[in-house]
Ligand SMILES: Nc1ncnc2c1ncn2[C@@H]1O[C@H](COP(=O)(O)OP(=O)(O)OP(=O)(O)O)[C@@H](O)[C@H]1O
């Protein structure tokens with residue numbers, strides 16, 4: 088899998104930035120040829136993760152880029168990757184946080200677990216005091 | 229911040245969400261609607277989300293809260309126009325929109341509300 092450059096990096100510091108991240112992911116997903124359902128899924132996942140970056144991570148950045156790779160069968164495919172980074176408090180128990188219904192606040196606790204189901208690749212790195220990084224990839228079919 | 233207009237149509241309140249909602253806009257709509265229910269005595273609230281390209285956990289929770297608050301204020305809520313891709317995503321996300329009635333389009337939504345929201349017999353003794 089390789090990034091194809093020309094990605095966008097935007098700050099996530101306010102409500103309006105969450106909207107902007109959704110729009111960026113939508114545009115990249117469209118350019119990568121994702122179908123409507125896959126596009127809707129990855130935009131929804133990005134919305135959850137951007138909000139987590141803002142609300143739980145105290146703000147951060149999102150990087151949205153096109154990626155190219157090959158299927159298991161060797162066919163070329165393109166997709167969209169979104170990387171969310173913050174330098175917030177981190178997640179003490181990542182396994183718990185990834186469970187449906189687990190929230191440290193008043194949320195539904197569906198953001199992380201739901202976002203993971205909606206994408207093809209999901210990688211979460213977090214450490215107490217060292218912030219949180221979530222990478223998601225959604226491929227076109 | 230944009231504000232989503234709340235329209236009055238007979239005994240109903242009508243909301244059509246046409247913008248990509250910021251969280252603060254969603255919260256404002258929640259408040260505006262509950263105030264409008266009380267101010268107008270509306271018995272039904274119809275929310276058209278055909279313009280929404282996604283419904284994430286925040287907007288999903290807003291819809292559930294609107295339905296719950298309206299019910300406490302004696303009004304029924306119906307959400308109409310959900311796009312198929314949004315419905316698929318919502319289910320996979322794990323949202324069940326608890327307590328929210330849905331209908332495919334505005335017309336059907338009106339019918340649902342029409343059948344459950346007879347006009348209030350304001351001031352008149354109820355014939356039993
Ligand atoms: N970027 C982050 N920084 C610190 N903690 C986080 C971050 N993202 C998630 N968490 C923690 O993981 C928990 C689960 O996140 P998740 O998005 O699933 O639920 P939520 O945000 O609490 O509620 P919801 O997203 O359903 O409204 C959060 O309550 C929070 O404690």
Ligand SMILES: [Mg+2]
Nearest residue numbers: 139194198199
């Ligand atoms: Mg969340």
